[in-house]
Amino acid sequence: RVTSIADRLNVDFALIHKERKKANEVDRMVLVGDVKDRVAILVDDMADTCGTICHAADKLVSAGATKVYAILTHGIFSGPAISRINNAAFEAVVVTNTIPQEEKMKHCPKIQFIDISMILAEAIRRTHNGESVSYLFSHVPL
Numbered sequence: 001r002v003t004s005i006a007d008r009l010n011v012d013f014a015l016i017h018k019e020r021k022k023a024n025e026v027d028r029m030v031l032v033g034d035v036k037d038r039v040a041i042l043v044d045d046m047a048d049t050c051g052t053i054c055h056a057a058d059k060l061v062s063a064g065a066t067k068v069y070a071i072l073t074h075g076i077f078s079g080p081a082i083s084r085i086n087n088a089a090f091e092a093v094v095v096t097n098t099i100p101q102e103e104k105m106k107h108c109p110k111i112q113f114i115d116i117s118m119i120l121a122e123a124i125r126r127t128h129n130g131e132s133v134s135y136l137f138s139h140v141p142l
Contacts, residue, residue, distance in 0.1 A: 012033070012034075012038075013033060014032060014035050014040070015033060016031050016056050016059060016060075017030045017032060018030075018052060018056075025051075026051065026052050026055060029055055031059050035063045035065040036063065037064060037066060038064075038065055039066055039067045039069070040060040040067070040068045040069070041069045041070070042069065042070040043072075044070070044071075045073045045074065046074035046075070047070070047075055047076060047077065047093075048076040048077070048078050048079075049079045049080055049081050050077065050080070050081040050085055050088075053072075053088075054084045054085065057070070057089045058089065061089045068090055069090065069092050070092075070094065071094045072093065072095045072096075073096055074099055075096075075099060077101075077111075082104060082107050082108045085110055085111065090110050091110070092110050093110050093111050094111075095111065095112075095113050096114050096116045097113050097117065098116070119136060119140060119141060123136060
């Protein structure tokens with residue numbers, strides 16, 4: 001999937017391979033690829049306590065990334081998450097509004113959100129009417 005997206009955007013990519021022994025605890029993290037003198041964008045499905053993405057951000061900065069951003073589908077942000085993000089190397093952490101973020105944003109200026117209500121509504125409408133949902137991958141409603 002990453003290769004496909006990178007090809008469509010005409011950009012290089014690196015990935016971080018993480019191994020977990022149990023939930024919310026990364027045992028090992030390995031950077032595969034070159035990020036030296038580049039802007040790095042971490043993409044993940046969700047962040048809960050933010051230990052993993054903050055560790056990944058540190059790994060990217062150590063490898064020479066000039067800036068680090070995170071883009072997450074679901075920002076759960078429980079426990080020490082806000083403190084970790086505030087103290088991490090992120091320029092911004094961008095999440096969708098699948099979970100309300102107004103309170104979290106008051107305590108963390110790095111958090112920004114993208115409203116996805118229109119695309120979710122269109123996906124629901126298409127599913128209800130038996131229409132193609134995969135169409136939305138290349139035709140985003142505004």
